[in-house]
Amino acid sequence: MKPSFDIAVVGATGSVGETLVQILEELDFPVATLHLLASIESAGSSVMFAGRKLKVREVEGFDFAQVKLAFFAASAAVSRSFAAQAVQAGCTVIDLSGALDNALAVVPEANADQVAGLKLPALITSPCSGAVAAAAALAPIKHLLDIEHVQVVASLAVSAQGREAVNELARQTAELLNARPLEPHFFDRQVAFNVLAQVGKVDEQGHTTVERRMVQELRELLGQPELSISTSCIQVPVFFGDSFNVAVQCRHAVDLAAVNQALEVAPGIERVDLDDYPTPVGDAVGQDVVYVGRVRHGVDQAQQLNLWLTTDNVRKGAALNAVQVAQLLIKHGL
Amino acid sequence: MKPSFDIAVVGATGSVGETLVQILEELDFPVATLHLLASIESAGSSVMFAGRKLKVREVEGFDFAQVKLAFFAASAAVSRSFAAQAVQAGCTVIDLSGALDNALAVVPEANADQVAGLKLPALITSPCSGAVAAAAALAPIKHLLDIEHVQVVASLAVSAQGREAVNELARQTAELLNARPLEPHFFDRQVAFNVLAQVGKVDEQGHTTVERRMVQELRELLGQPELSISTSCIQVPVFFGDSFNVAVQCRHAVDLAAVNQALEVAPGIERVDLDDYPTPVGDAVGQDVVYVGRVRHGVDQAQQLNLWLTTDNVRKGAALNAVQVAQLLIKHGL
Incomplete structure (x- = not known):
């Protein structure tokens, strides 16, 4: 037993x-x-x-x-x-x-x-979900990259802020579709059909708690306490599922075939080919993996690796x- | 006369x-x-x-x-x-x-x-709106920055794709709120309460037309044809107003006070202090300027400048x- x-x-x-x-x-x-x-x-x-x-x-x-x-x-x-x-x-x-x-x-x-x-x-x-997703995607490929800088732009779902936030997005949306005047309660302004530049309050340096958290945790998870990482977390009118645009600036050209191969066999990762892309609602929600799509260089930039990640913020996140x-x-x- | x-x-x-x-x-x-x-x-x-x-x-x-x-x-x-x-x-x-x-x-x-x-x-x-917004914001401050790399992540409104796209976001939203089965027409999948990783089709290298366009135009507008710029354009469920997360990696520490001062007097720019932030619906739509907010360094990174831009994609964009x-x-x- x-x-x-x-x-x-x-x-x-x-x-x-x-x-x-x-x-x-x-x-x-x-x-x-x-x-x-x-x-x-x-x-x-x-x-x-x-x-x-x-x-x-x-x-x-x-x-x-x-x-x-x-x-x-x-x-x-x-x-x-x-x-x-x-x-x-x-x-x-x-x-x-x-x-x-x-x-x-x-x-x-x-x-x-x-x-x-x-x-x-x-x-x-x-x-936090951003550190979970980025760590799961970068850990299996970091040996292939000589990383100079990591930039994560997170499009966060409202559900990370609890049921009240979910209810408010639904209520605001219904009010707008019915042409009724909008009265924000949980959020300090219209979140339906809008994008908010930050999630929560900023400190004196202009960073939110979740932005600082993502940087510290990602460094720790990748075992690189000095790694140069920047984050911006924005609030999108999505109920469930966080998405992340990850841009990795490297010191050498990135071998995309090797990156794709490593992601293909990595645990907890579902890689999506360039002929498709994963979305929070269509793929991530209710699933237990981190979806990785849009694996590509920068425009004219073989030293950059771009990834698009999406995951269920309440489950894997x-x-x-x-x-x-x-x-x-x-x-x-x- | x-x-x-x-x-x-x-x-x-x-x-x-x-x-x-x-x-x-x-x-x-x-x-x-x-x-x-x-x-x-x-x-x-x-x-x-x-x-x-x-x-x-x-x-x-x-x-x-x-x-x-x-x-x-x-x-x-x-x-x-x-x-x-x-x-x-x-x-x-x-x-x-x-x-x-x-x-x-x-x-x-x-x-x-x-x-x-x-x-x-x-x-x-x-x-394109991203090049307009980023050029309007970077031109008055580029003499203060020794730019190594510019990363733009664009959250684009559906209206850039015309009236059909606007109608489809409204229709999909109403169907979902009324718990009716969703049938995408204009977009190839659910766009309401979702984020799409790309706007339009990608080429063999994985870039969309608008991503390549933004890179080329921004280089030309800033007069730096070799500038290292990367872009990712994502589709958010917003009717009007594009938003841009701009991260500028520099070779020297960025003087935020000088940047704020230059933005304050720049034509076509409305600078927003850290105690607030601009949004597409609340600020940009119907206005003739590019709003610039969240002016900050990276976390632990004085050599990075982060900006949040939003503008009316049909007007100034x-x-x-x-x-x-x-x-x-x-x-x-x-």
Whole structure:
């Protein structure tokens, strides 16, 4: 009989948390007891798991010594308040908030080797969707490239900001189609049929939290802490599925045939030929891989590699990657 | 009395052509006789100009010796068939199709000096919206930058592809909101609530026509024919207004204060501070300037300059720029 594990999911009522619980079931994850937790506002509701209704309890006061592994899929504030004490209690934490500075970022396709020698209990980050997608696509080809600079422009779906954001895009769209006056609530302006130049507030240098996060995590995942990376994250009127335009400036000409070959056999990647291209809605949503298309040089520039990536921001971009990290931990003796 | 000119507008029934006729009226352009022309399918209809209904005639058979200036706002095929013979007949052509290889690209904010010594009649291109926007924003600051590489990721509105594309986005959106099955017509797949990785077909190297066009025109407009520029054009579910993420990699640290100051006084530019950002729908549409926001370095990278641009793709990105080029020609003795 295979061992099974007592597990906690913090933020179980959010869209990522709910998907995470579904994926634990889908992948037949070896769960002994599943503790569903949330902040006081969301505690008390129920979530289905393996045919049973599980009650969601308050995270405050929960004894993390009861579980070997906890997923944190709630807010940055909840991770900051409870993740460190969970690790102190002997529980390995896989955090999805990006708020914990001293956590190891892991995407199995990119840096599984980092998990092999890890001392447990550990504090691990499941990175933001852009870092997951770019790491999964660049890790299998980085040995073919002498990278000078990586530029990622992310077109992010509203669902990364939760159900309220999804509802607002639907409501704004309906109001506009019915020629009713638009009243923004969740977003500070019209998001339907529009593009917002940033996702969240910017700091004094003009960067958003997710832009900084993507740079730091991608460097860590590629094992190149000094790598020159720039990011811009824009908000597009898409419900689910993030897309990324990745431009890699190299010091030597890029061998496209070798890149295509390496992507073709890379785990977690679905490569699409130039006669087609993947889209968030048509390909990525509901799928477990990162789609890679438009593999090409720059115009007149053999030293540049361009890629178009798209992935389900709630699954591979968040919940699925976290569960895959947990599977890797089990393989290495959680 | 100021001189006035006999003018032709080819493609007068399309969305850019119609806007062009409106702008001629708005700007009180010195028109003597206005000849509205179109391909045989669209000839016969009428367009309003200065309170009068003007009949649209067939371009085939029109004697371009009758006019001093012709705007070509029809298809690439129409420009290829008739632009050269118009110039031979003594008429200066301002082409918006991008199909004419030997035409001079002009954006008054960027390279007005090129028009000063031009031998007339001439063949001129009003560039694609991305080249217009990027040239207007980069021309006033290029002396402050030692540019190594420019990367433009364009989020294009559907209206650049005409009224059918606009109608299809509206129809697809309504079908999806009403949970009816989606049947794409104009686009080859769902464009509503989705992002398409490319606009139009790609060539053997994987580039679309508009991506190649933007690179060539931007080099010409900045007067740097060898400049390393890369572009990716994606289709977003936006009716009007194009947006551009411009990342400029430089050989030296970028002085943001100097860049902001130069943009603040540059003609045709509306600079937006970091406490806000411009969007296509909220700012650009219906306006005559290029909005520039999110002026910042890269994360940990003082040698990179990032800009977010947005402009009305039908006005400054097409019809308005063409009319401004014509105004410049008049100033220089058309």
